[in-house]
Amino acid sequence: MGHRSMGLALVAGMVVAWPAAAAGEEGGRAIPWKGSLSAAVEAARRSGKPLFIDAGSET
Amino acid sequence: MTLRDPQTSRLIRRHFIAVSVDVKDAPEAISALFRRTGGEVMPFLLYLTDRGQYVHGTSGPRTAEDVRGDLGKVLAAKGLAMPKAREAPLGKQVEALAEALEGHHYTKASAIFSAITRARGYSPVKDEAYDKMDVVQAGGIKKLDSAVDLAQDDRYAEAREALTGVPKEFSGLPVATEAKGHLAALKVLESAWQLSQDKKRGWKTTAFQRLGRVIRQYADTPYASLAAKRQAELLKGG
Numbered sequence: 001m002g003h004r005s006m007g008l009a010l011v012a013g014m015v016v017a018w019p020a021a022a023a024g025e026e027g028g029r030a031i032p033w034k035g036s037l038s039a040a041v042e043a044a045r046r047s048g049k050p051l052f053i054d055a056g057s058e059t
Numbered sequence: 060m061t062l063r064d065p066q067t068s069r070l071i072r073r074h075f076i077a078v079s080v081d082v083k084d085a086p087e088a089i090s091a092l093f094r095r096t097g098g099e100v101m102p103f104l105l106y107l108t109d110r111g112q113y114v115h116g117t118s119g120p121r122t123a124e125d126v127r128g129d130l131g132k133v134l135a136a137k138g139l140a141m142p143k144a145r146e147a148p149l150g151k152q153v154e155a156l157a158e159a160l161e162g163h164h165y166t167k168a169s170a171i172f173s174a175i176t177r178a179r180g181y182s183p184v185k186d187e188a189y190d191k192m193d194v195v196q197a198g199g200i201k202k203l204d205s206a207v208d209l210a211q212d213d214r215y216a217e218a219r220e221a222l223t224g225v226p227k228e229f230s231g232l233p234v235a236t237e238a239k240g241h242l243a244a245l246k247v248l249e250s251a252w253q254l255s256q257d258k259k260r261g262w263k264t265t266a267f268q269r270l271g272r273v274i275r276q277y278a279d280t281p282y283a284s285l286a287a288k289r290q291a292e293l294l295k296g297g
Binding site: 031032033034035036037039040041042043044045047048049050051052053054055056057 | 061062068071072074075076077078079080081082085089092093101102103104105106107108109110111114130133134139177179180273274275277278279280281282283284286287
């Protein structure tokens with residue numbers, strides 16, 4: 001499980017980008033983007049939900 | 060914008076933990092995952108397990124339909140989907156949830172809903188529970204979202220006003236608890252903004268620290284990513 005631990009360790013503390021979809025959506029709720037990768041990793045561990053990482057979508 | 064499609068964002072909001080990263084500043088562990096998508100074109104969309112293991116990834120523009128397909132595929136993956144045998148008891152919990160909501164027993168309904176969403180793995184039965192909760196909380200949810208939009212435009216007093224009545228009006232429901240967290244986060248965010256207005260000596264450092272506090276302490280609120288945006292603006296000299 002080297003890959004698992006490597007991924008989780010290296011992403012900790014990284015500052016995120018501001019996603020374009022954060023400010024609302026057409027006809028529904030906005031996605032609650034996490035404020036940092038470490039917060040996202042922690043939330044995923046806690047909730048058992050998978051991670052969705054958006055890198056480079058129009059911001 | 061694909062991720063603004065209501066069905067797509069609903070799937071992400073309910074069943075995933077979402078984070079957006081800057082491609083240029085991505086650490087090697089994340090860049091390596093970009094390569095695993097087999098492409099070199101932005102955006103990269105990565106899907107990892109709750110333990111950080113790569114499940115799926117795409118490179119290049121995707122339609123909302125494409126992304127929904129990817130999300131569905133990930134949720135149905137072995138280890139992420141709920142075993143069929145566990146769906147029947149979950150269905151019974153959804154029935155109990157409907158009953159509690161009909162009787163306006165919101166604290167009880169929230170406890171049942173929490174148990175349903177905490178159950179490990181994805182099942183469409185969970186969506187039934189989310190749908191039921193969304194209906195009763197719709198008014199509060201709208202106010203929460205409107206407050207985020209207002210805060211994005213630095214209209215903090217209006218944002219506060221939008222949030223203030225939610226805890227009482229929706230008492231017992233998750234949106235009431237959510238609103239309390241949002242109010243607390245908003246207060247710190249506003250104080251950082253106020254510093255940028257007053258421009259007293261050393262304001263940037265203090266404002267940066269306060270924004271960092273929002274990111275750390277209120278990571279579960281949308282104000283955390285708004286604070287991250289504000290920090291980036293400060294670094295650029297805004």
